[in-house]
Amino acid sequence: MTDSPEEFLPHLDRSIKGKSAIVTGAASGMGRATAALLASEGARVVVADLGEDRVEAVVSVLKDKYGDDSALGVVCDVSKPEDLRHLVSQAVEWAGQLDIVINNAGTSRPNTTVQDDDEFESVWEQVLAINLTAHARLVRLALPHLLKSSSPRIVNIASTEAIVAQRGLLSYAASKAGVVGLTKSLAVELGYHGVTVNAICPGPINTAMTSKYDPEKKAAYAKARVPLRRYGDAEEVAQMTLNLCLPASSFVTGAIIPVDGGMTIRHT
Template identity: 80%
Template sequence: MSNAENPAAQPLPTLSRSIEGRAAIVTGAASGMGRATALLFASQGARVVVADLGEDRVSEVVDQIAEAYGADRALGVVTDVSKPEDIKHLVSQTIGWADRLDIVVNNAGVSRPNTTVQEDDEFEEAWAATMAVNVTAQARLVREALPHLLKSDAPRVVNIASTEAIVAQRGLLSYAASKSGVVGLTKSLAVELGYHGVNVNCICPGPIQTGMTAKYDDELKAKYAKARVPLRRYGRAEEVAQMTLNLCLPASSFVTGAIIPVDGGMTIRHT
């Protein structure tokens, strides 16, 4: 009997479920899902570059990681991802510190009120700012990181989009368009970079308790969740971070181009 016919004779698992010792860039890492991702990666032994706006906010996360896991586990780099020179600086600082780059998590994002009936200047400013951060920055960071990712034995890119790429609401025209762009970008990168062994995937978070959703009344959020989300609650930032981690594991070596909602089932609910 061959091994194929005898499951008991199959080889033991060999694919690693550890990111210990790997180096990761997480943008938008000073709050919300980005912060949860940075903390989770550090807890799993990765060296994490915390990239975000504001030196105080970045330092707070770096200090938290250092206190819990060691001073060599995190580097803070103040970064405006809408600026190409900041992205170049971010990757340069990462390599100078860690001498490697295995994982890029494109998490930074903005949401601006934007409609077709806005005044021209207001519309143009909101549209340009949203696209620059939510889509263009992701493509630029992957391009800048690619020479270093190609040296990794398990290079991973995770782009954070939104369920606004799947369903939409009024008043967020550029946000919905940008997150749809992230989905398209992910698919194209997965096809292009798959030839080089780089896995590129996308997560679409639904209603998550973050700073971006904190402005909404808790009672209204609870009502919304019960009406729209099969799990009947908002998600937690760590629940998105855990999915990001899963996609970055060396064991997730045959997953690329996937668009994964983390939304409590919201986008599959018909009524």
């Protein structure tokens, strides 16, 4: 301990102002909420998703609210390596740097062991390509640029399906468990370079993906399974993502954080 009377005062930076971030799957749901939150905190955000109209709709709102330099839209199918290469090159050309990567894009399709062979293979390949393989590819492409950042951050969006599971989502559960394993392995590998890699496991969240469920059944499920007795909001996931992106979160890596209202810790 030094003699300085101010040694114990906070000194770590909790601002991402001026940072550059890629958010995949950013045209809706948790990705859109994350892109908006990062932009509100002063980051320059690359909004990546399918569909030019969907992407530009989000970018337009962010620019109107936070300025013309707050957002860039890039149409990207994360299952295609060439699209990911284009995404990273556009992000770096626009912002001149890359500090944050949020692997949020995902898909879910019914998938069981008793499906027709062709259908099983098609679903399995698509879900794994989007939910898992794309994460690894984007990290590899972004890494040379992240290594130039003073606080490089990677956040992978997994799911509570990586912790607990339900029938009928074989490939989805496998892919999200894979994201957890990938996150841990990347955290060990990239820790030597000061890059933090963490994963968030959202539970029942109000998004377009869950909007198709009957509201009464959703309410009953939440009361029966979730200690907080409700579905979460997309911004509640985004806020945790932001926390992991802060320069001050410099000693958090390899963490797997459920944002699920306590669902996965409830025994009965």
